[in-house]
Amino acid sequence: MSESDVEHVRQHIKVYVTVFVALAVLTVVTVGISYLHLPTGFAITLAMVVATVKAGLVAGYFMHLISEEKVILWVLLLCAAFLFVLFILPLGTQIGNGPLWPL
Amino acid sequence: MRLFLVLISLFFLAAASGAEDKPWNPALGTAKVTGSVKFEGKAPRMRRIDMAGADAKCAEMHGGERQKPETVIINENGTLRNVFVWVKTGAEGWKFPMPEGDALLDQKGCMYTPHVQGMRQGQSLSVKTSDPTAHNVHGFGKKNRSFNRSQPAGASNVAIRMRRDEASPPMKVKCDIHPWMNSFVAVVPHPYFAVTGPDGSFELPNLPPGTYTIEAWHEKYDVMEQTVTIGDGETQTLEFTYPTKS
């Protein structure tokens, strides 16, 4: 491994530690929020936003997605598209099934 | 957990005592318990069974007349039919001779005959069909293995051997194709059981003298028990009254 490579990794380590701290803080934050007893809808949104940010940090930095090759991003994009479908459509039919009873 | 331990120990006890079962001596059977099952209060509302829309062939077998469900049948003398009465405790320790042949359950006009019956542990239940339509014989065993066998019209009898005792409550046997069809089969380890008939009486003869717990079971009104002690050659009369006051 070349010298510059090692230097590169050393810089990365700083980022990793920062990300780790951020993750720990966000964990505490999300738990803290849960003790505030916010309205359910708001609480769910907030918790999911925090979780998504955390997941983004893990995926982006620990899993190097931020600097990953395009092919992997494409695979994940495809995956995300289908995942979206998997979340939305069953929910749509469930809600569409709602009270149709006219009497 | 504790229940489990109790069950385990009971199992071993039963196994242990089973090993010591003495062959039954008919000369000892001198005592007798008789009695009747009374019904007090208002009979429940029920609907007659409509077979015509679902199975015309069965409806024809009853001349098109709708049948009453056999759940609660109150006899003219104010007694309750189809109550299963048996000796719950006190008759252990004997090896009774087995009756010959199988216990029979007939399916006729999409009804079971008999509606309630007792049979011996180790005996087979032979289910017969006299109907021009398909049935399935679905037994809901809690101790015995459950079974579910189809029986098209004209098929041979379905025989199921009952390996374990299952009398309280009895095993339910049902036809799913005709959901109104149900029947109850009590599997008893000894010959002391009876089902109340059109006069609401029962008789448990040939008992050896001793103390017994007699249990009565009805499919809707559940169980009742009484303890009785009888001496040599005696006859005791018991009376059960349903519905249970609680």
Place this chain on the structure above:
Amino acid sequence: MNEPEYGWWLPPNVSVQGDDIDTMINVIHWFMLALFVGWGAFMVFCLVRFRERPGHVAVYKPIKAGFSKWLEVGVAVAEAVILAFFAMPVWAKIKNDFPTQDNPVVIRVVAEQFKWLFHYPGQDGKFGRTGVEFYADDNPAGLDFDDEDGFDDITVRGLHFPVGRPVIARLTAKDVIHSFKMPVMRITQDLIPGMEIPIWFEAKSTGKFQVGCAQLCGLGHYEMKADLIIESPEDYQRWLDEEHAALGLDDY
């Protein structure tokens, strides 16, 4: 009542919505036949014209088959037309336009392994209280017999309804998924346990037919049929009265 005739194509249709469905099925099949015959003729022609034989060689250069584009566009347009002018309006009418104003007959349909049960509200027009806890072998509709609204309710194993009057059926299942199928009414609707699904239909002629189950529900699935009796309003009323009379006998 006339004997229905069944053949190798659509069964007789006795429902007012059925005509739309039948038209659609027939139109689509003519469309399919046209496409298939067109394709087939082209293919057979190619097979003969371009068979391998001495002196015949294949052409490397692709032909300019502009018609293929038109064919595909044509199929797309035809599908769009079927969707916009047949499929959507027909289905929306069947599914959403409940005839609540037209004095409908309202019934409950309860499916269980392996029979149908039809629950009519009785003379008071009110359904009695029903609940899971009341279901028993001798009470298949799950009626609370102590509820006076329910006392006059009719529960039968065959479906009766009058001609020329809409029927609203509320479908529920006790145990597994069943499917309420009346071929002559062009109706299929799954019954999902834990849900109550309303449907409506209206007959335009009388007759004696069958209701079947179209969703595998266990070993007796094939036996899960019931009579479907569409009667004149007078006959229907007579039948209802008879059922009521029969009820009185059973209050013992």
Place this chain on the structure above:
Amino acid sequence: MSVVIPYQVEPHPVTGVTSGKLGIWLFLASEVMLFGALFSSYVLLRVGAAVENWPTGVEAGLNVPIGTANTLVLITSSITMVMAWASLKMDNLAAFRRYFGTTIALGLVFLVVKAFEYSDKFGHHIFPATGWPEAGDPSVFYGLYFTLTGLHALHVILGILVNLWLLFFGVALWKTDKERLTGRIEIAGLYWHFVDLVWIFLFPTLYLL
């Protein structure tokens, strides 16, 4: 067998990654769909249940502090994992062993804590079959709790087994092919981070909401 299959170690010129890395990402994509389906089911079941019949984690008796601690354990194991890989990159096998061992140990800690949580639930007669609330029209909260965390724990166990193999046997590759080992550790790391990522979503959905 000496059939040489290309792009095991060197990245493919067009995609820019090794076969192994592409493979693990495809595997993770399918895992995303698996857990996605589980979460989608969670949403569907929750929407289908009455609001008052769906407990928050606290109402259901889940221990939030322990859950939080366990989250931190997993996050820490993720950073040690990435440090292990970085150590290999910097040619430091000893540091790699330390970090990698810590990762495995933290994974085990996570499992032990999880086991205590489970046995606590069982002790209170709460099983997957238990409804919440017990009467009325209960929801399947506990079923989801046990199934989702159980499946996640299974993934953790699998990760630990793979990591143990790498730590004790796979590491022999260091003598012959450093880059290949680094690649393998990176792949194991990707899987491990993914398991962490799943927990990041599981924790708030089950414990906090």
Place this chain on the structure above:
Amino acid sequence: MSDEHSDLGFLRKYVFSTDHKTIGIQYGITALVFLFFGFSLMMMMRWQLAYPGSAIPIIGGLLPDTLVDRGAMLPDFYNQLGAMHGTIMVFMGIVPLAVGAFGNYVVPLQIGAPDMAFPRLNMMSYQAFVIGGIVMLASFFLPGGAASSGWTSYAPLAVTATTGQTFWLIGMIFLIASSLLGALNFIVTILHIRAEGLTFFRLPFFVWSQLVTAFLLLLAFPPLQAAAIFQLMDRLAGTSFFLPSGLVVGGEQIVAAGGGSPLLWQHLFWFLAHPEVYVLILPGMGIIAEVIANNTRKPLWGYRPMVYSLLVLGFLSFGVWAHHMYMTGMGTTMSTFFQITTMIISIPSVIILTCLVISLWGASIRFSVAMLFALAFLPMFGIGGLTGLPLGLAAPDAHLHDTYYVIGHFHYVVAPGTIFAMFAGIYYWYPKATGRTLNVTLGKVHFWLSFIFMNGVFMPMMFEGMAGVSRRLFDPTIYDHGAAVHGLTVMTSWSAWCLAAAQIPFIINFFWSMRKTERAEENPWQATTLEWATPTPPPHGNFTETPVVYRGPYEYSVPGADRDFSPQYVKQEA
């Protein structure tokens, strides 16, 4: 290279082999056995349907009396046969044959690869498949018999079914794992291990179809995995993901907490099972494209539009699944959405089929046996596709839902469709794998009989469905409209048995040709793609010299060339 492989013991060489060709053949043989078994199950069902309640000849006497009554089939046995026929054919027959066998054997050869990207993973994929298959088959010997809730295993019926269902679920988990590993392997192999010069638009259409199929398997199967885990939990741990509150089975409330959703299973199941339909058909289309290009001696017409259609087809197949669920009470907004997507997805199929048909124009058609099957595929798949139209629309579906029309429709797609494609593939690549060609006369007998009887089996079903006869009925004649079309049922049954007899020439041909002394030429079909650049049969490591690709996949009858085919791997002076 190859000699080292031949030094390996029998086990390593034939049972635990990591060579893609051996694995492909293992897959092929296993899948053919399963297909044959699944077909036999159906033949027993056909007896009951044609002659309800009468004893099955010969076999009836051999079966235990829990399954038959004096030789006549019982309804629960019929349901077991139905469920297992579907499961075996789809998950243990066609997918392993189309993807596992043809994919494994042909794809690395066609892209000039020495082997798959992960040979050991490939072996594990096969092993998982075998384990899954054994678990499935073992369930027949359980006290309650095999799974009997249909191949769709709808909850709550499946949750309350006998132990066979548990085996079904466990078997499925293995089969899914197998498919996932295989799919991942294919994608990496196709993306990474192509020969020099083999750009994406020089890939044979078959490889494209395998690539799209692999993505479908990879991303659609996991939700079924999740669903299977849920159902297992429901059955074994007493949860109630698919059980709503207050279920009453057999007159008694069942012991479960409730709160689940029966429709959840259907969503998760069809999220897989609709893409699965394309998994079944796309490899078939790929094979057909290869065979047609080769036997028309000209390039495929519209290669690029076909590839794009393939990609669109794969992508859209994830958004149409609920057209299987119109009758579950779905609201009109959602059903409109699914009707539109369903109509859209028919367009790319039309494009592919049209391109294949137009490819015949200007050709010099060789009627080899493989080509006969390929040509039969086109109209048969056409019927299958077209009959999907009324089923994709909610209003006609109100009459046709779950009738024999549905059965006819999807069997036209997979039986005279995919199975014919598989036969075409076998006749086409048999010389590659064995070095012998299959006998042409026997092949033609096999083709014509199969063609006639396939239609004899499935065409009557369309009319039965039109008459409103529901599927999965043990005895449809108890309905009036079922009794009216009983003649068609009998015809179907006899056609099915004749179809079975029609496979005898194939089986004889298959084994007898293997022992022929006369060896086939290296490139018997004068084909252009890379698999014919290897020695026959290909050694371990495939290519004796690393192939380089110079041109597109179907350069037949190039003007000015000295032969009517210009292989991809031959550098020719123009």
